[in-house]
Amino acid sequence: MTEFTVYDETDAPEAARPHLEAAKRRMGFVTTLNGVMAESPELLAGYNALSELFGKSSLPRNAKHVVWITASVLNGCAYCVAAHSTLALRSRVPAEVVEALRGGRALDDPALEAVRVFTGAMVEQRGWVDDAQVEAFLAAGYTRRHVLDIVLGIGMKTLSNYTNHIAHTPLDPAWQDQEWTAPAPA
CATH class of the missing domain: 1.20.1290.10 (AhpD-like)
Known part of the structure; x- marks a missing residue:
């Protein structure tokens, strides 16, 4: 099984850190899902953007x-x-x-x-x-x-x-x- 790292806001790739910090402020903690997604800062940013947009949907x-x-x-x-x-x-x-x-x-x-x-x-x-x-x-x-x-x-x-x-x-x-x-x- 391929193992994926579960990052947090202190050890994630630099581009992912602001997204994890925002998630921590929003949820009170960094979810393991966000921690895994941090491997690809673009995936993490996209997921969080879609989440925010869906939250605003009609x-x-x-x-x-x-x-x-x-x-x-x-x-x-x-x-x-x-x-x-x-x-x-x-x-x-x-x-x-x-x-x-x-x-x-x-x-x-x-x-x-x-x-x-x-x-x-x-x-x-x-x-x-x-x-x-x-x-x-x-x-x-x-x-x-x-x-x-x-x-x-x-x-x-x-x-x-x-x-x-x-x-x-x-x-x-x-x-x-x-x-x-x-x-x-x-």
């Missing part, structure tokens, strides 16, 4: 959490499922919503379920959703902008999910209570 707060967890579950990223489950719960997303997302189950809230279904289709079909799937999402009260905001959120998660797969990123203590294991393939 999707409602709980819908953003649905995108993050749904994409991470479908990509089988244990690190991101644990991290985003923790963050969702801290943001007061109902525990039953988080548990359903972690298990790949339908949500009782029709608006959030539309986000889950559309995000899942986008991930599973690699963006090749058909017009009927887009129209169903729009019929749930969303806009074309929301469609594209979901693309942004999936892009962000692709960077982190793939990094975690390659690097086997160790789970931060902050996410331990929401540790998750991908189900075995059927």
Whole structure:
């Protein structure tokens, strides 16, 4: 197995240090994901920029959490499922919503379920959703902008999910209570 270094703001490549320092101010600590990404300051900067932009997107707060967890579950990223489950719960997303997302189950809230279904289709079909799937999402009260905001959120998660797969990123203590294991393939 190829080993990746988990840097912090004191030993990372020089170009990555400001991004790690900013992450530490934002989160209170440097996540192991950011520490691994620091090997490529450009990846770290890109991921953090996408995270900030997705945070400003037009999707409602709980819908953003649905995108993050749904994409991470479908990509089988244990690190991101644990991290985003923790963050969702801290943001007061109902525990039953988080548990359903972690298990790949339908949500009782029709608006959030539309986000889950559309995000899942986008991930599973690699963006090749058909017009009927887009129209169903729009019929749930969303806009074309929301469609594209979901693309942004999936892009962000692709960077982190793939990094975690390659690097086997160790789970931060902050996410331990929401540790998750991908189900075995059927």
